[in-house]
Amino acid sequence: MAAQISDEIMPEGISPPNSTTCGQIPLEQPPKLKGRQKFLQNLQRMSSSPTLARRARSASTSGLRREHKASLSCVSLSSTAYSPCLGNGSSSQLYGGLNPRPATPGCSGSPGEFQGSNLRPRLVDTDGPSGPLPRTVPLPSDVRPASRGSPRTGTPVGIRMEEIVLPESEPVKTFDFWGDMPRELKMEVFQHLTPQEIVRCSAVSKAWNEMCYDGQLWSKVDTTEYYSKIPSDVLVKLITSGGPFVRDLNLRGCIQMRDKWSSDGERMSDLCRNVVNFSLEGCRIDKPSIYSFLLRNPRLENINVSGLSSVTNSAMKVIARSCPQLETLNVSWCNNVDSSGLLRIVQSCERLKDLRASEIRGFGNEKFTLALFKRNSLERLIMSRTDLTDQSLKMLIHGKDPNVDLLTNRPVVPPRLFRHLDLHQCAEITDDGLKSLAHNVPDLEGLQVSQCSELTDSSIIDIIQTTPKLSHLEMEDLENLTNSVLVELAKASCAQHLEHLNVSYCESLSDTGMLQVMKSCPNLRSVEMDNTRVSDLTLMEASFRIRKRGYSDDLPEVGLRLVIFDCANVTWAGVKEVLSSNAYVPRASRKPTSTVVTVTQTSDAGSSPMTSTYVTPSSTPPPSSTSPNEIIQLKCFYGWQMTVDEHTKRVLRGDLAAASRLDRKWADYMMATEEAGAAGAGARRRRRRAREAERLYNADEDENDAYGIGAITALGGRRRRAQSGGSCTVM
Incomplete structure (x- = not known):
């Protein structure tokens, strides 16, 4: 070419x-x-x-x-x-x-021009004119193999190229745990905080402030724990933020709201229209604000306005009209409320179960007690310190002109639903009126007849024998009460359920009755018997019954609370018995096992051998417990109370060794003190021993060694002389 x-x-x-x-x-x-x-x-x-x-x-x-x-x-x-x-x-x-x-x-x-010709290329x-021409032809750039990321300019005809679209690289997104969380979960987190913590969190940012004052968090506004610390402006903001979400509103003791009721009371009551539990005990609130809350909250079930002078019979009339679902009403110590105002509530509120009207006038009105009898829906009735009479109490239990059973001479009426009845300090109540409770309150669990000075054994025994569910009984300051009541109480069917007993200032009661109660009432939790004639025997019996409740590896708990101060027959020896029992852990019982020993004997005459089998006992101690399940908490003579409290603290935290050391040191101190006070020969020596015992008692028990003074270990350590009054153990 x-x-x-x-x-x-x-x-x-x-x-x-x-x-x-x-x-x-x-x-x-x-x-x-x-x-x-x-x-x-x-x-x-x-x-x-x-x-x-x-x-x-x-x-x-x-x-x-x-x-x-x-x-x-x-x-x-x-x-x-x-x-x-x-x-x-x-x-x-x-x-x-x-x-x-x-x-x-x-x-x-x-x-076709070159067809048939046999031409060779x-x-x-x-x-060329400018030099040698290239002998090779490179690939076009559009089909040339290229490095990653280089663009393609075209695709040859007949070759199908599939373009691979790589995802664009996105910037690394930071993970915002709180910001990406749904609002519902955020509110759930805030609900686990206390009100004080929520208020503090509101100062973090505007977003947190908005969430902290969300109404979902304030469905329950209970100021019992912080009523004296929260400002009135913040409290008003909480109530208004909750608005229709607020169901429980407890403003007990919030006296700082006194000026806010007049300015913001109308707005708060207008926003809070779904309140169910409402408490204003101890507040200083005006009448219009109370009426606004009562009129705009028809769903109210529990109302507590005790101690408010602004609550009158007009407020009772408003409650009777606008709160048909009322179940609990507390108007105790409301001086401007009497039985005529409560009568409207009893007649209108069919669901009323709890009426607390301590120090309310007019309970002598038989019309009011007859209305309570007809309603027969109350489970708790508190009418302490009122002018209740025997006739009014009979009207409350039997009604007016009931039918009388000829065989038993008892009125035939439907049983009352009372479970808790408080009649303490009703001076006009006698045995004649109290006996009306017998056979008519089978579900009674708590009865308070303290300081009803006219009551005797007969009426109390009749009630005890006919109330099988009785668990709380208070008979304080009944001078005419004798041990017969305690004996009958131990025999009654309610002895298995009895948990609380108060017989303080019943000076005729002694160990004769209390020992029977301690033996027959296994579920006792509290016994108040100060200013009685009980002695150390009762304390020893109580300690024995508590030890019967067992031992375990867990920390002990208070199982029985005894109040025995000003009991003349209780000495420090009885108190020491209780302390020793609290820190006592019995030795692990040894389980005897048998070991078989076989002995073969052969006689000289060549006779057949004789085989003898002996059984030798052996013992392997089982695992022992470390502390008692329950202990006794004492309230005793004020001079011993500090030692008793410290001993109880050590036992409750599981340090039984330290408690035992304190018990022994206190006993030595008390013995030395008694000897020092005795007259006669050796008085100087006894006083010196008393001072030495006091010094050891007040010294730091861990100052010299880990086991206390004299290296007394938890298990007793070195031998000690027998104390006076100790018992002899026969080996």
């Missing part, structure tokens, strides 16, 4: 070749090819033999040598500045008729 020559350097006599002639370069720039045509246009031959590149002469002059035939084994598809035209003659000559169609419209050649000149 001849080299390409531009028309600028052609000789004058030679005319430019015709553009329509096949194999000639057109004068005009051919149209830009695309796709498959562009791909085929850039194909060229290159020799696989590197010797062709080193030839000094043109390949066209030497012709095609048979020993170095060209091949198509190496084809380069890279782009270059040299772009031969596939429509010229050299192209047809190079490919030998393989060109499917002419590259230019004016080419008259056809693929020849190599074109490798030298």
Whole structure:
């Protein structure tokens, strides 16, 4: 193939070749090819033999040598500045008729022109006017293997390229635990905080302030623990923020709200319309604010307005009209309320179960007690320090003109539902009125008849024998009470349920009755018997019964509380017995086991051997407990109370060794003190011993050694002399 020559350097006599002639370069720039045509246009031959590149002469002059035939084994598809035209003659000559169609419209050649001719392709000149021409054709840039991330300019025709779209790299998102949390979960977290903590959290940010004063957190506003610390403005904000969510509103003792009721009382009552439990005990509130709350909260079930002088019979009238679901009403110590106001509530509120009306006038009104009898829905009735009379109490229990059973001479009436009845300090009550409770209050659990000085054994015994569920009994300051009541109490069916007994200032009671109670009442939790004639025997029996409740590895708890101060027959020895019992852990019981020993004996006469079997006992101690399950808490003579309290603290924290050391040191001190007070020979020596005992008692027991003074260990340590009054153990 001849080299390409531009028309600028052609000789004058030679005319430019015709553009329509096949194999000639057109004068005009051919149209830009695309796709498959562009791909085929850039194909060229290159020799696989590197010797062709080193030839000094043109390949066209030497012709095609048979020993170095060209091949198509190496084809380069890279782009270059040299772009031969596939429509010229050299192209047809190079490919030998393989060109499917002419590259230019004016080419008259056809693929059939070279059919039938046995032409071999020849190599074109490798030298150009400006130097040697490249022998390879690189791949087009659009199909060339590229590095990651380089853009593609096109896709060849016939080759389907699937574009892989890589996800765009997103910036690393920081994890905001609190910010991404749903609001419902945030409110759930805040609900586990105390009101004081929620108020403190409200100062963190505006968002937290909004959440802290959300009404969902303030469905219960109970200021019992912080009523003296919270300002009135914050308290008003809490109430108004809760609004319709507030169900329990307890403002007991919030006297700082005195000025806020007049300014914000109307707004608070207007927002809080779903209150169920409402308590204003000890508050200073005006009448309009009380009336607003009562009128706008028809769902009220529990109302406590005790001690408010602003509560009158008019407020009782409002409650009777606007609170039909009322169950509990506490109007104790309301000086401006009497039985006529309570009568409206009893007649209107059918669900009333708890009425607390201590120091309310008018209980002598039989009309009011008859209304209570007809209602018969009360389970708790507190009418202490009132003017209740025997006739009014009979009207409350039996009604008016009841039918009388001829055999038993008892009124035939439906049983009362009372479970707790408080009649203490009703001076006009006698046995005649109290006996009306017998056989008519089978569900009674708590009875208080303290300081009813006219009561005797007969009425109390009748009630004890007919109340099998009685668990709390208070008979304080009944001078006419004797041990017969305690004996009957120990025999009654309620002895198994009795938990609290108060017989203080009943000076006729002694160990005769209390010992029976201690033996027969296993569930006792509190016994108040100060200013009685009980002695150390009762304390010893109580200690024995508490030890019967068992031992374990857990820390002990207070199982029985005894009040015995000002009991003349109780000495320090009885108190010491209680302290020793609290810190006492019995030795592990040994389980005897048998060991079989076989002995074979042979006689001299050659007779058959004799076998004897002996059983020898052996013992292996089982695992022992570390502390008692329950102990006794004492309230005794004030001079001993500090020692008793310290001993109880050590036992409750499980330090029985320290408690035992304190018990022994206190006993030594008390013995030395008693000896020092005795007259006669040896008084100086006894006083010296008393001072030494006091010094040891007040000394730091851990100053010299870990086991206390004298290296007394928890198990007793070294031998000690027997104390006076001790018992002898027979081995």
